[in-house]
Amino acid sequence: MTHRIAVIPGDGIGGEVVPAAIEVLEALDLGFEFVDGEAGDYVKEERGEALPQETYDLAAEADATLFGAAGETAADVILPLREAVDSFANVRPARAYPGVDAVKPETDLVFVRENTEGVYAGIEDDLTDDVTTLTRLITEDASRRIAEFGFEYAEENGFSDVTVAHKANVMRKTDGRFLDACEAVAAAGDYEYDEALMDALAMHLIMHPEDYGVVICPNLAGDMLSDLAAGLVGGLGLLPSANVGPDNALFEPVHGSAPDIAGEGIANPAAMILSAAMMLEHLGYGDEATRVRDAVTAVLEDGPRTPDLGGDATTADVTEAVLDAL
Amino acid sequence: MTHRIAVIPGDGIGGEVVPAAIEVLEALDLGFEFVDGEAGDYVKEERGEALPQETYDLAAEADATLFGAAGETAADVILPLREAVDSFANVRPARAYPGVDAVKPETDLVFVRENTEGVYAGIEDDLTDDVTTLTRLITEDASRRIAEFGFEYAEENGFSDVTVAHKANVMRKTDGRFLDACEAVAAAGDYEYDEALMDALAMHLIMHPEDYGVVICPNLAGDMLSDLAAGLVGGLGLLPSANVGPDNALFEPVHGSAPDIAGEGIANPAAMILSAAMMLEHLGYGDEATRVRDAVTAVLEDGPRTPDLGGDATTADVTEAVLDAL
Ligand SMILES: CC(C)[C@H](C(=O)O)[C@@H](O)C(=O)O
Ligand SMILES: CC(C)[C@H](C(=O)O)[C@@H](O)C(=O)O
Numbered sequence: 001m002t003h004r005i006a007v008i009p010g011d012g013i014g015g016e017v018v019p020a021a022i023e024v025l026e027a028l029d030l031g032f033e034f035v036d037g038e039a040g041d042y043v044k045e046e047r048g049e050a051l052p053q054e055t056y057d058l059a060a061e062a063d064a065t066l067f068g069a070a071g072e073t074a075a076d077v078i079l080p081l082r083e084a085v086d087s088f089a090n091v092r093p094a095r096a097y098p099g100v101d102a103v104k105p106e107t108d109l110v111f112v113r114e115n116t117e118g119v120y121a122g123i124e125d126d127l128t129d130d131v132t133t134l135t136r137l138i139t140e141d142a143s144r145r146i147a148e149f150g151f152e153y154a155e156e157n158g159f160s161d162v163t164v165a166h167k168a169n170v171m172r173k174t175d176g177r178f179l180d181a182c183e184a185v186a187a188a189g190d191y192e193y194d195e196a197l198m199d200a201l202a203m204h205l206i207m208h209p210e211d212y213g214v215v216i217c218p219n220l221a222g223d224m225l226s227d228l229a230a231g232l233v234g235g236l237g238l239l240p241s242a243n244v245g246p247d248n249a250l251f252e253p254v255h256g257s258a259p260d261i262a263g264e265g266i267a268n269p270a271a272m273i274l275s276a277a278m279m280l281e282h283l284g285y286g287d288e289a290t291r292v293r294d295a296v297t298a299v300l301e302d303g304p305r306t307p308d309l310g311g312d313a314t315t316a317d318v319t320e321a322v323l324d325a326l
Numbered sequence: 327m328t329h330r331i332a333v334i335p336g337d338g339i340g341g342e343v344v345p346a347a348i349e350v351l352e353a354l355d356l357g358f359e360f361v362d363g364e365a366g367d368y369v370k371e372e373r374g375e376a377l378p379q380e381t382y383d384l385a386a387e388a389d390a391t392l393f394g395a396a397g398e399t400a401a402d403v404i405l406p407l408r409e410a411v412d413s414f415a416n417v418r419p420a421r422a423y424p425g426v427d428a429v430k431p432e433t434d435l436v437f438v439r440e441n442t443e444g445v446y447a448g449i450e451d452d453l454t455d456d457v458t459t460l461t462r463l464i465t466e467d468a469s470r471r472i473a474e475f476g477f478e479y480a481e482e483n484g485f486s487d488v489t490v491a492h493k494a495n496v497m498r499k500t501d502g503r504f505l506d507a508c509e510a511v512a513a514a515g516d517y518e519y520d521e522a523l524m525d526a527l528a529m530h531l532i533m534h535p536e537d538y539g540v541v542i543c544p545n546l547a548g549d550m551l552s553d554l555a556a557g558l559v560g561g562l563g564l565l566p567s568a569n570v571g572p573d574n575a576l577f578e579p580v581h582g583s584a585p586d587i588a589g590e591g592i593a594n595p596a597a598m599i600l601s602a603a604m605m606l607e608h609l610g611y612g613d614e615a616t617r618v619r620d621a622v623t624a625v626l627e628d629g630p631r632t633p634d635l636g637g638d639a640t641t642a643d644v645t646e647a648v649l650d651a652l
Contacts, residue, residue: 074495075495075496079496103429103430103532103533104429119462119493119496119497120496122496122498124497124498124499124500125499126499129466130465130466130467131463131465131466132463132464132465132499132500132502132503133461133462133463133464133500134461134462134464134497134499134500135459135460135461135462136445136459136460136461136462137457137458137459138458138459138460139456139457139458140455140456140457141456167445167546167549169400169401170401170405170445170446170448170546171445171450171460172448172450173450173451173452173458173460174450174458174459174460176458177458198550199549199550199552199553200553200582202528202550202551202553202554202557203553203554203556203557203561203562204557205557206429206532206554206557206558207429207557207561220493220496223493223525224524224525224528224550225528226525227525227526227528227529228528228529228532228554230529231528231529231530231531231532231533232532235529235533236529256526
């Protein structure tokens with residue numbers, strides 16, 4: 001069966017790392033049909049909107065989407081795209097690689113971030129000239145769904161530690177609801193987990209990342225904690241992610257469009273290629289996913305390095321090396 | 327002029343580190359009048375409420391308050407106490423000390439956290455059995471006030487880097503308001519600063535803390551980022567904090583009541599003694615504040631160490647050493 005893959009490079013280095021990932025996927029010869037879509041700052045300039053309806057529809061109707069990055073319009077592009085694929089879970093593995101300088105080389109974490117609500121529900125009001133409010137939304141359904149996903153993910157991927165992040169001592173009803181839902185799902189599925197206040201967790205993750213495995217988080221906490229973990233493993237250039245829905249998904253690096261280095265051909269394609277590996281896994285190509293991951297790991301260990309990892313290789317050099325290692 | 331200091335040790339190690347700080351203050355012989363107040367889990371058990379009105383009033387009417395920590399009831403105790411002293415700014419210095427194992431020894435940061443609103447405004451509703459909301463509040467007045475405080479603090483304390491943390495790409499109106507207020511204050515006072523998305527900032531602080539100085543934050547971001555910084559410098563046992571209002575203030579360590587080691591006499595008193603030093607500074611005893619800070623620094627460098635820093639000294643040993651070093 002041919003899979004139709006929407007390809008949305010976006011802005012800046014998105015346009016450099018997405019083609020690298022496509023090269024790797026094409027080398028596997030799985031007969032994917034790649035269909036390009038446009039989004040980002042440059043589209044907004046040309047057409048007045050960062051995410052044209054046709055790109056939204058493309059992602060919604062594809063079997064999976066590869067997304068690069070967007071610039072100033074990032075939120076206008078990625079938040080609707082995550083919704084287009086109906087993704088409720090944002091899965092962000094953060095692991096250190098042998099050979100890559102990491103603040104904490106023992107890091108091997110996966111953040112399972114609720115992807116639909118919390119402060120991202122985006123309900124804001126200017127009550128007066130001086131008073132502005134945002135409504136943070138937490139529902140039972142979304143909380144249970146992410147908890148189920150997270151516990152199952154941990155089990156399937158061999159993680160014994162599951163932590164639920166929250167701030168229920170302050171956000172008593174909303175994070176209390178989130179926590180209760182996790183507890184109910186754990187009880188029903190006989191899963192074990194710990195809960196942790198997100199502030200204390202931030203500290204512990206830095207001091208002892210080895211004590212943690214899968215971290216189930218409300219939306220914004222997942223955003224912050226996964227970037228924190230990027231700091232532990234040597235930067236955003238290494239973190240892939242999956243936005244997973246019931247029958248569609250979008251894969252993107254955690255990094256942004258990096259305007260400072262865009263156009264120089266020196267962006268690290270690792271996070272994007274690893275995102276493509278997550279897509280392979282998701283589409284049922286587990287062996288191919290492993291091959292890609294192993295190739296990237298080998299190149300990170302002793303292949304050419306882009307400047308973010310202290311080397312002077314180009315995106316093309318690294319991609320070439322990954323292709324050779326496949 | 328005699329200062330009346332409210333002393334609220336609270337639960338767990340609060341009852342061990344607060345007396346240590348008082349010993350140090352008494353050695354300075356400044357004629358403070360210390361008045362004890364009760365709060366915490368043990369008070370709730372005895373009287374049904376964690377923070378009796380008389381303790382609230384004590385803090386409200388004192389010249390300054392020293393608070394230790396509370397256990398399960400932490401939020402019920404500390405949030406009203408911060409309000410009792412009318413504190414709008416939570417100042418949290420996080421610096422590494424020579425001799426103390428730190429993930430990032432070059433860390434020297436001060437978080438200036440908005441202390442009255444954001445998600446801490448605490449307005450929550452169960453809309454239905456399944457849907458819960460929290461109203462995050464950002465006002466022009468509170469945002470300007472914390473910005474003014476933060477910029478002035480940076481200037482007075484010789485920090486050249488000021489960063490405003492936000493997530494205005496998602497929380498457009500609320501953090502947009504926060505950001506606009508900071509911009510207006512900076513323009514009026516001719517202050518320089520950078521702004522940073524709080525997720526990206528979490529990563530950068532871990533990788534390059536030396537690039538940052540004072541970080542002005544909305545309430546919850548300040549909570550998380552300061553704990554993150556604790557992770558960089560060797561743990562919460564080292565972070566003091568001040569809750570500052572127009573004419574009153576409360577000083578507390580960033581750590582909690584640590585029930586796991588409470589009662590053993592091995593809690594690290596450094597954060598609490600450093601909080602007392604912040605109080606001295608605040609009350610106009612700048613020289614004495616420096617003496618206390620220098621003494622703690624000397625002891626951390628080559629004095630006895632409590633177990634959290636890898637030693638086997640007791641709270642009393644460390645306090646004794648600080649007194650000797652004064
Ligand atoms: C661009 C922004 C809306 C996005 C988010 O907050 O989710 C980004 O920070 C991320 O983590 O993918
Ligand atoms: C106990 C809790 C309410 C408090 C907070 O969130 O402010 C604590 O985490 C802190 O940082 O002092």
